[in-house]
Amino acid sequence: MSGRRGGRRPGSPDTRGLVLANARNLFAERGFAGTSVRAVADAAGVDAALVHHYFGTKRELFLAAVAIPLDPETLLTALTSVPRDRLGETMVRAVIGFWDCDHQQAGIALLKAQVTDPDSTILRTFLGDIVTNALAANAELDPATAATRAALAVSQVAGVLLLRYIVRLEPITSMSLDDLAAHIGPTVQHYLTDPLPE
Structure with missing residues (x-):
């Protein structure tokens, strides 16, 4: 026994x-x-x-x-080492590519928590600080418009994350990373480098 x-x-x-x-x-x-x-x-x-x-x-x-097991330097390098005119596509690939890999469950939990707990700072830090600072550095954004440009660019990627993993809206959910980068990248690029409305 x-x-x-x-x-x-x-x-x-x-x-x-x-x-x-x-x-x-x-x-x-x-x-x-x-x-x-x-x-x-x-x-x-x-x-x-x-x-x-x-x-x-x-x-x-x-x-x-949901600790993001991503060295910020990895993302910073991706966003600071590409030509200025490829920032939009690179940003989409770097951020959504992270959620598409082994960290997806943690990323989904993070998204849900941010939606239900506006005081949560984890996602804000990831997208707001790490991504925004890297974009501003590479694009050499005018300090007067840098915050607006970076926030608009981040809003596009954050929206895709929400639709892809929480709302699960097709065809966004099943779209390949290449297709997402092709469709969303130019919009992100527009916010970063094209003239803004007066």
Whole structure:
């Protein structure tokens, strides 16, 4: 007869990763408000107390689950090393390409949280600070219009992210990254380099 006890999984390094994986999935599916620590614990097969032990509050669990595992330098390099007239296409490829890869669940959770929690600063920092600063540096934007141009460019990509991963509007959802870059890139480029309305 086995001496193994039934019940919840004890804590271990593997358990921490399992909690994060389940949290990422639930936050992506239900958003921040619709996900409880207990639901994450149940999905991972552990006690809620163990989740609190590892991560503290639900917000801290969320931050750990959707941490953007992207070195900002990677994106900065993509946006600062291309010719000025290819900034729009490059921005679309860099940002949407990130969401299309292994980080998609974390990215979706992040988008949902931003929609339901306007005070969240994670996505604002990612798009607003990292992307905007890189665009402004490469395009040599006039300081008087730099913030407006960068914000308009970011608005296009953020809208595509929302339609592609949250609203799931076709054909945006199933469109290839190449097609998205071809369709959206020129609009982003327009905001960055074409004359603005007086």
